Amino acid sequence: MNPKIYHLLVSLLLMTLCSCVTETEYADNPKGNFEALWKIMDEHYCFFEEKKVDWNDVHERYAKQVDNSMTESQLLEVLGNMLAELKDGHVNLYTSFDIGRYWGFHENYPSNYSDTLINRYLGTDYRIANGFRYRILDDNIGYMTCTGFSNAISSSALDNILLYFQPCRGLIIDLRQNSGGLLTSAEELAARFTNETIPVGYMQHKTGKGHNDFSTLMQQTLKPGKGVRWQKKVVVLTNRHVYSAANEFVKYMKCCPQVTIVGDKTGGGAGMPFSNELPNGWIVRFSACPMFDINKQSTEFGIDPDIPVSLTTYDFLRNTDTIIEHARTLLSSP
Numbered sequence: 001m002n003p004k005i006y007h008l009l010v011s012l013l014l015m016t017l018c019s020c021v022t023e024t025e026y027a028d029n030p031k032g033n034f035e036a037l038w039k040i041m042d043e044h045y046c047f048f049e050e051k052k053v054d055w056n057d058v059h060e061r062y063a064k065q066v067d068n069s070m071t072e073s074q075l076l077e078v079l080g081n082m083l084a085e086l087k088d089g090h091v092n093l094y095t096s097f098d099i100g101r102y103w104g105f106h107e108n109y110p111s112n113y114s115d116t117l118i119n120r121y122l123g124t125d126y127r128i129a130n131g132f133r134y135r136i137l138d139d140n141i142g143y144m145t146c147t148g149f150s151n152a153i154s155s156s157a158l159d160n161i162l163l164y165f166q167p168c169r170g171l172i173i174d175l176r177q178n179s180g181g182l183l184t185s186a187e188e189l190a191a192r193f194t195n196e197t198i199p200v201g202y203m204q205h206k207t208g209k210g211h212n213d214f215s216t217l218m219q220q221t222l223k224p225g226k227g228v229r230w231q232k233k234v235v236v237l238t239n240r241h242v243y244s245a246a247n248e249f250v251k252y253m254k255c256c257p258q259v260t261i262v263g264d265k266t267g268g269g270a271g272m273p274f275s276n277e278l279p280n281g282w283i284v285r286f287s288a289c290p291m292f293d294i295n296k297q298s299t300e301f302g303i304d305p306d307i308p309v310s311l312t313t314y315d316f317l318r319n320t321d322t323i324i325e326h327a328r329t330l331l332s333s334p
Contacts, residue, residue: 028279030075034066036278037079037093041086043209046271046290050300051086055211058085076100076282083284088300089243090273094283105267105302106240112264112311113176113239117321118145127164130157134164141331142168143324146189149181149245153188155227162192162228170233170331172324180244180269190252191225193234193259198222200255201248201299202292203272217296222252234259235327238305244269250303251293260330261305263323270300 026036038059048055062082066075076093080100083091093100121143126135130153134144142165165171180186190200202217236253238261247266253259271287278284293299307326315322 026279029068030066030070031068033075033278033280033282034063034079034082037284038062038082040276040278040284041083041091041286042211044206044274044276044288045086045091045286046204046206046214046288047086047088047298047300048211050290050298051088053085058082072097088271088287089267089269090271090285090287092285094285105243105269109240109264110310111239111241112323113241114311114316114321117311117316117319117324118174120319121321121324127161129161130154132157132161134161136165136168137328139328139332140168141328142171143174144172145174147177149178149183149185149189149249151185152182153185155188155225158189158192158225159228162230165230168232170235171230172235172237172327172331174237174324175242175246175249176237176239176263176323177241178243178246178249179241179267180246183245183248183272186245186249187222187252188225190222190249190256192227192229193253193256194222194224195229195231196224198255199294200252201294202296203289204291205289214290217292220291222255232258233331235330236261237323237327238263238266238303240264240267240302243267244273247299247303248291251291251299254303254306255294260307260327261303262307262309262327262330263305264308264310265304266299266302268300268302270298 026032042055065078076095079093083100084102087102089102089105122133122135126133131151132144132146137143199219200222201220203220204214204217207213207215238250247269250266270291272289273285274288275283275285309323309326311322
């Protein structure tokens with residue numbers, strides 16, 4: 001995505017969100033906080049249509065459960081359950097004693113991942129740089145883990161990693177368990193796998209308080225990275241824990257040449273999250289800016305792999321990762 005467009009969208013969204021609850025003053029009691037939270041979501045959440053949630057019906061059902069004599073823990077339970085109706089991992093309610101959350105996007109599915117198996121492939125003499133763990137496997141295939149985008153990615157680190165893998169016939173990027181982080185870091189890594197500017201998807205922002213008040217679709221593009229770029233085959237490994245910025249990374253890589261996605265469907269998380277505050281100081285985070293793939297389809301519910309592969313019990317007992325082995329087979333073929 002063009003950085004100027006990105007910063008413009010962020011500015012527009014922040015200006016919109018800053019005025020979330022200034023028009024109506026809500027009392028700092030359980031009922032007031034309930035109404036404030038419901039209103040914030042009603043006016044600014046971006047996936048009501050995709051989630052097929054009747055938010056007015058949600059209000060009617062949960063308002064009956066709120067009483068001003070409730071404790072904070074009881075209030076969090078009710079508000080957390082109300083937000084969980086959206087089934088959105090980006091929707092969280094932060095308090096000083098707990099976090100209201102929804103993790104069903106990965107908790108209700110097989111993990112297709114094992115630390116024990118990963119350690120077997122990495123061994124003890126692997127390299128570490130900028131959060132990546134990497135080494136060359138014995139069949140001359142490069143293998144690197146990327147379990148988070150929480151920090152900025154150094155351009156020089158990527159140069160050194162890709163130069164180290166230069167003799168390899170292919171590269172495996174194990175993205176499993178990557179729950180996201182900085183979108184800019186996802187872009188920085190993906191940019192090393194294209195030699196030209198390519199369209200990778202679309203995004204929108206809210207233009208009003210109605211559930212369907214959105215801007216027109218704005219195209220996202222991925223520009224070639226400055227530095228060493230990979231020119232051989234790549235396999236990206238995914239599971240349901242791949243979420244948010246990592247989900248976007250998969251979306252970008254699907255548009256890059258010589259890339260194959262292998263594993264399980266990703267967890268999704270296609271709404272750029274923003275935050276607001278309730279009268280009692282609790283912070284609610286929610287999806288406010290929807291993003292789409294190159295075919296203008298929402299990736300909120302995840303991205304299908306090119307080749308679905310699951311970790312089998314038989315292979316696990318043999319100390320073998322089914323998904324990694326499938327990737328090695330693909331990269332070893334002509």
